[in-house]
Amino acid sequence: MNDFLLIFRRDAGFDAQLTPAQLQAISKPWQDWMGGLAAQNKLADSGNRLAVEGKVVKPGNVITNGPYVEIKEAIGGYIVVRAASLDEAAELSKGCPILTTGGNVEVRQIVPMQP
Amino acid sequence: MQNDQLLPHLYRTEYRKIIAVLARRFGFEHIQIAEDIASDTFLLASETWTSDKVPANPAAWLYTVAKNKARDYLKHNAIFKEKVSGPVIAASSVTGEADIDLSEENIKDSQLQMMFAICQPVIAPEAQIGLALRILCGFGIDEIADAFLSNKETINKRLFRAKEKLREQNIKIAFPQNKEINQRLETVLLTLYLLFNEGYYSVSSNTNLRKELCLEAMRLNYLLLENKTTDLPIVNALFSLMCFHASRFDARIDKDGEMIIYDEQDTSLWNDELISRGTNYLIRASRGDQLTRYHLEAAIAYWHTQKQDSAEKWESILQLYNKLLILEYSPMAALNRTYALAKANGKEKAITEAEKLTQLTGSHLYHTLLGYLYTAIDNEKALQHLHQALKLAKTTTEKNRIRKNMKALN
Numbered sequence: 001m002n003d004f005l006l007i008f009r010r011d012a013g014f015d016a017q018l019t020p021a022q023l024q025a026i027s028k029p030w031q032d033w034m035g036g037l038a039a040q041n042k043l044a045d046s047g048n049r050l051a052v053e054g055k056v057v058k059p060g061n062v063i064t065n066g067p068y069v070e071i072k073e074a075i076g077g078y079i080v081v082r083a084a085s086l087d088e089a090a091e092l093s094k095g096c097p098i099l100t101t102g103g104n105v106e107v108r109q110i111v112p113m114q115p
Numbered sequence: 116m117q118n119d120q121l122l123p124h125l126y127r128t129e130y131r132k133i134i135a136v137l138a139r140r141f142g143f144e145h146i147q148i149a150e151d152i153a154s155d156t157f158l159l160a161s162e163t164w165t166s167d168k169v170p171a172n173p174a175a176w177l178y179t180v181a182k183n184k185a186r187d188y189l190k191h192n193a194i195f196k197e198k199v200s201g202p203v204i205a206a207s208s209v210t211g212e213a214d215i216d217l218s219e220e221n222i223k224d225s226q227l228q229m230m231f232a233i234c235q236p237v238i239a240p241e242a243q244i245g246l247a248l249r250i251l252c253g254f255g256i257d258e259i260a261d262a263f264l265s266n267k268e269t270i271n272k273r274l275f276r277a278k279e280k281l282r283e284q285n286i287k288i289a290f291p292q293n294k295e296i297n298q299r300l301e302t303v304l305l306t307l308y309l310l311f312n313e314g315y316y317s318v319s320s321n322t323n324l325r326k327e328l329c330l331e332a333m334r335l336n337y338l339l340l341e342n343k344t345t346d347l348p349i350v351n352a353l354f355s356l357m358c359f360h361a362s363r364f365d366a367r368i369d370k371d372g373e374m375i376i377y378d379e380q381d382t383s384l385w386n387d388e389l390i391s392r393g394t395n396y397l398i399r400a401s402r403g404d405q406l407t408r409y410h411l412e413a414a415i416a417y418w419h420t421q422k423q424d425s426a427e428k429w430e431s432i433l434q435l436y437n438k439l440l441i442l443e444y445s446p447m448a449a450l451n452r453t454y455a456l457a458k459a460n461g462k463e464k465a466i467t468e469a470e471k472l473t474q475l476t477g478s479h480l481y482h483t484l485l486g487y488l489y490t491a492i493d494n495e496k497a498l499q500h501l502h503q504a505l506k507l508a509k510t511t512t513e514k515n516r517i518r519k520n521m522k523a524l525n
Contacts, residue, residue: 038441039468046442
């Protein structure tokens with residue numbers, strides 16, 4: 001079993017437009033999906049959501065507000081799953097609620113740093 | 116009380132008090148001496164109390180005898196030390212007429228400190244439970260063996276090794292420092308949780324004994340609630356959970372000692388007082404921002420005390436199981452979540468999720484669950500799963516229940 005990072009990307013404006021009631025409604029499918037992964041004992045880390053605001057630091061002391069000036073999609077959050085292969089990790093991602101709102105999931109194996 | 120019941124009763128209530136006070140006084144490394152003195156005291160009582168000659172205050176009699184024996188030991192020990200090691204060392208150790216305080220307050224303090232001394236991660240959880248039953252609850256070795264479906268010899272060995280290990284680690288009978296209290300408390304609570312479960316879910320057919328295990332876990336938990344330092348939200352959460360579970364004691368076991376599953380219980384037998392106590396402690400547990408597995412399990416148990424089946428009930432239970440699993444995986448939670456999913460969102464959905472739980476295919480409970488889910492959807496498949504469950508089940512009670520489900524299908 002290896003650990004895989006699932007990175008959720010979606011239109012950065014998406015979260016900002018939501019009312020608290022809509023946010024609440026969105027949280028249920030996420031809880032159901034993650035609860036399902038956890039029931040299979042494949043959720044290694046329940047991860048975090050990321051705030052909409054961000055800064056990007058570039059060479060030459062250039063700091064811009066957020067990555068979305070140039071790209072439409074921003075990282076909304078991440079979790080870590082346990083899977084036997086990259087294919088299995090991708091299979092696990094199929095139920096992710098982000099896919100129903102136009103977002104996508106990037107799946108990457110975590111390679112532990114050698115001490 | 117009948118005379119022949121008096122001594123066993125006192126043994127259950129007083130042995131643990133005497134041993135906690137003496138062991139605290141002597142230090143954990145001399146716990147064997149504390150146990151010997153407590154046992155000798157009861158032996159003397161059984162020899163000298165005759166049907167027409169029982170002391171007016173039997174508990175006080177036991178305390179006095181234990182105190183005298185302890186004083187004799189300390190005196191003897193001081194003389195021995197003086198002769199063997201010389202007066203210098205003897206003067207620095209406690210001597211002679213040292214006080215053995217068997218007041219209610221000191222008994223409580225000693226038991227509380229003993230609880231922290233025994234619940235140590237260096238010994239296995241089952242050894243912690245065994246020690247707790249022996250030292251904190253005054254259970255006999257044969258009763259512990261019965262509870263664990265084991266024999267006296269194995270239990271004796273297990274307890275002996277556990278005490279040796281604690282001695283090696285130089286464990287002190289003392290209240291933990293403030294900064295380490297949360298971490299130490301976690302181990303204590305886990306032991307109490309497992310002790311309760313041992314009684315609640317045990318396969319032992321001795322229903323009285325099982326109930327007593329649960330009540331002892333609750334008594335020890337309550338001891339923590341009575342102390343200001345340990346009256347914390349997490350402790351209240353665990354107590355709330357135990358109250359909710361205990362409220363179904365009388366409804367979940369039939370007159371032959373067989374388990375009655377939740378769906379088939381006579382809800383009029385549920386204990387309303389325990390339910391309302393559970394609710395109060397759950398409210399007390401909600402202070403602060405800590406959300407532990409005990410909080411989630413107590414909230415799940417709270418919903419189970421709601422007699423009316425509703426969409427809200429099962430959706431709430433499902434979401435709580437999601438949270439519980441995300442916090443910490445356990446096979447039982449995975450199965451129960453799937454059951455809640457069927458209740459909340461229908462069996463088809465639950466079947467899809469259940470088929471993914473490939474890590475549980477070796478468990479009869481998994482196949483029993485699939486048998487339930489496939490019933491009325493695909494009875495052929497339901498029967499296959501129940502056959503598989505029957506093959507994997509170990510106890511007669513479990514097998515009977517599965518056979519009953521199979522009969523219902525035909």
